[in-house]
Amino acid sequence: MNDTEHTEPSHTTLIRRSWERCREFGLDHTSLPYLQTLSSGDLNNLMGEHRYLVQTTSNEVLPYYDNILSNSQCLILLTDSRGHLLNSWGDPRFLDTPHKQYFQQGVNWLEQYHGTNAIGTALATGQAVQIQRDEHFLKANRFMTGSASPIYNAHRDLLGVLDVSSDTYLPQAHTLGMVKLMAQSIENRLIINTFGDENFLLTFNTHLNTIDSPWSGLLVLNEDGVIISANRRAGLLLGQEITLAHISSIFDCPLQALKHHPETQPLELRALGKYTMHCLIKRPRKPVTAPADFRQPKPSASKAEGYIPLERISFGDPQVERCIGHARRIMEKDIPILIHGETGVGKEEFVKALHEQSSRNKYPLIAVNCAAIPGELVESELFGYEKGAFTGASSKGAIGLIRKAHKGTLFLDEIGEMPLKVQARLLRVLQERKVTPLGSTDSYAVDIKLISATNRSLREDVAAGQFRQDLYYRVSGLNLELPPLRHRTDRAALFREIHRLYRTPEQPEHLPGEILALFAQHPWPGNIRQLVSVIKIALALADDEPIQSWHLPDDFFADIRSQLSPDAKLVPPEQTAPPLHPNHSPIEVAHTAEARMHSAGTAGQPFIHNPKPTATPPEKPKDRTLDVYQQMQGNISRTARELGISRNTLYKRLRELGVK
Known part of the structure; x- marks a missing residue:
């Protein structure tokens, strides 16, 4: 059990490399620290983003160290992962007046602004560090000594840095160890607060008297x-990666015994067959109604709901392939994307896939349907509002959808439906990269990737005065056109893919050729959205049997017939009249054949026939269900096997035949 996951450079090497970086930044020892600050709006945005980290540190960790810190002249600093100072606590008396401006909220402490310093160097190296007086690269900072430790979340993402700084001549022997202990305490509290309501918490350590220590696993x-x-300590104590392992593979204790062990009573367990650990179990604070799965594969913190990878969106259609290729190259650039296409062609799925495969996938994809929000509410929904900004406003105010998309992707669907008044405000946001909520004078910086979509011609709307020309040129950096389903050359593969996505494991793996042929001749006015609906209905009606034409909805055939000339109609020729399917009862076929089966021929093509009297259809074959059922003396399994159908289908058929 090592105390480090990897070999870290010596302190001397760490300082030397930091000084080399400082020189690369163009600094020398006489350079003055650079006061890199944030505007009031950016600072408000920063504090809102990290409010939980600041509150956890202030309310749940620092009080435990108050007796130590109150007797030392030091300042505790908390920064985010980019070096911005979030908050400070403690005694600032060791700071001279010129120095105090560098210890205000929002000031950036990266090495490029302050040279080698505890915060900036901890961020640069990802490890705890203490910077003594003469180890600071800038002579202006040699009045202090800083000790800093990184803070990581449950997924090993860097959240920020905790630092203790004091006069350079005060004793510093134990400061770095205390800072590391405090940072570990913050990490532990974040894990407990995130997961403790609905999950079991197991604390363990090598000695019984240290089981309550922040250094416990x-x-x-x-x-x-x-x-x-x-927490990171658990991996260090056990010497291996343990996330997603089963507890029984780590400790020699049955799960049920562990879950029901008294919370206040320590237990001694064998870990990995070689270590003795002292453990405490804590049950969920709230009843577990369903097992919660917080597994989040790297690097994405969360996947967009219904996310389909880009590789599964195209199956060889040249136009779709071109859209994917262009969008991939532009996604990482500061260039907006405008997607054109009929309703239902899959614009939102396309955007989800782009977002998930971009560097912004750790942050939200906020999709806004501009046509679905009432005109009088669009402004407040998009830009947010202060409390009391208007009649009916929430007493807490609202952040707004644009700010929710900060660092992520904002998808404005049907942007052509946006009211002109709102278009003017959106244009200002895109120009200034700042949002001003309704009823507020403060502006908040936003970093978003803008993707818009429309099923109309925005150029025509501009000519008609229905869409601002200046906004059009702001949103239409890269124009893409997703083709309608009827024009896609990869339709057959797409039919199979949608079927694969929605079928259950018990249902047949492939679509019958007859159904594929019917799909191929369909005009699909509703595009992929209609295709999904048709397949879901057919799968539900087919149960665990192959999809047949009578499982397709009535309007599916109406769409096909609408393409034919007025004097032509679909009729089943005598040789292709649908037989009684072995998996459906006479009642089912009698109900559906006449209404639906006039659309399919031997090759799945419609039969165009001039109106004239048709021959009487042949008599339908007799259903064998009752005969076989009686031969098998009422044995359901043997009857189903003989008929080649499932037990569920047999039960359904027997009920329709009056057999209870």
């Missing part, structure tokens, strides 16, 4: 005993 178990999160 902490595991989060779901109801099934799977380790869904752990």
